[in-house]
Amino acid sequence: MRAMILAAGRGERMRPLTDTCPKPLLSVRGQTLIAWHLTALARAGVREVVINTAHLEDQFPAALGDGSRWGLTLHYAMEGRLYGGALETAGGVASALPLLAPQGHEPFWVVSADIYAPGFTFDPALAAAFAAGTDEAWLWVVPNPAFSPGGDFALQGDRLVRAAQPRPYTYANFALMRPALVAGVAPGQRAALAPCLFRAADAGRLGGLVLTSEWHNVGTPAQLAALNAGAAA
Numbered sequence: 001m002r003a004m005i006l007a008a009g010r011g012e013r014m015r016p017l018t019d020t021c022p023k024p025l026l027s028v029r030g031q032t033l034i035a036w037h038l039t040a041l042a043r044a045g046v047r048e049v050v051i052n053t054a055h056l057e058d059q060f061p062a063a064l065g066d067g068s069r070w071g072l073t074l075h076y077a078m079e080g081r082l083y084g085g086a087l088e089t090a091g092g093v094a095s096a097l098p099l100l101a102p103q104g105h106e107p108f109w110v111v112s113a114d115i116y117a118p119g120f121t122f123d124p125a126l127a128a129a130f131a132a133g134t135d136e137a138w139l140w141v142v143p144n145p146a147f148s149p150g151g152d153f154a155l156q157g158d159r160l161v162r163a164a165q166p167r168p169y170t171y172a173n174f175a176l177m178r179p180a181l182v183a184g185v186a187p188g189q190r191a192a193l194a195p196c197l198f199r200a201a202d203a204g205r206l207g208g209l210v211l212t213s214e215w216h217n218v219g220t221p222a223q224l225a226a227l228n229a230g231a232a233a
Contacts, residue, residue: 004110007113009054026218040121055080090182138176138208140210143210144169155169
């Protein structure tokens with residue numbers, strides 16, 4: 001199974017660090033944010049990874065190369081060069097489908113590059129279970145963090161739902177997806193992922209798993225500094 005790492009964002013809240021370095025190439029606890037994911041993907045047996053880029057995108061191949069140091073093959077979907085800027089998540093995934101699902105139907109992993117979750121496992125058994133089903137996506141969720149008090153979803157059994165209150169869970173930016181999730185998004189179109197997820201949830205085709213291990217959405221220089229100092233952030 002292939003994977004996509006979302007790395008095209010500007011990282012406004014991380015300025016001034018991101019004025020000269022893409023956020024995924026900032027280091028936390030000994031390696032770059034994106035390298036944590038590359039290491040975990042390789043450990044789980046993934047062999048091909050697509051990285052979408054836009055802001056300071058030439059720094060990615062310079063820093064990561066072809067992926068051989070992890071035993072991976074890296075493909076760069078350079079949205080800045082191809083489309084003039086970042087396409088947001090659904091647009092980025094839809095535009096990368098020829099690399100992610102060359103036969104048009106294969107499922108794949110998706111993770112945001114600026115998430116730090118060192119204990120997350122890209123579990124091959126879960127990937128196989130997802131591939132054998134018909135859901136459009138499975139999302140890992142976390143109890144609502146301070147920056148998302150209203151949450152994204154409620155969890156009913158293994159189903160993520162929107163039409164419920166309260167919504168105690170927030171999307172943790174780890175997912176298994178099928179091309180059908182972004183079927184309404186054209187290559188090169190700028191489009192957010194949330195409407196696609198909400199549609200799938202309303203159709204009963206969005207599974208959910210609660211992530212209980214260490215997880216940080218690394219957003220500010222202060223948070224990055226706290227992580228590197230060994231604090232909980």
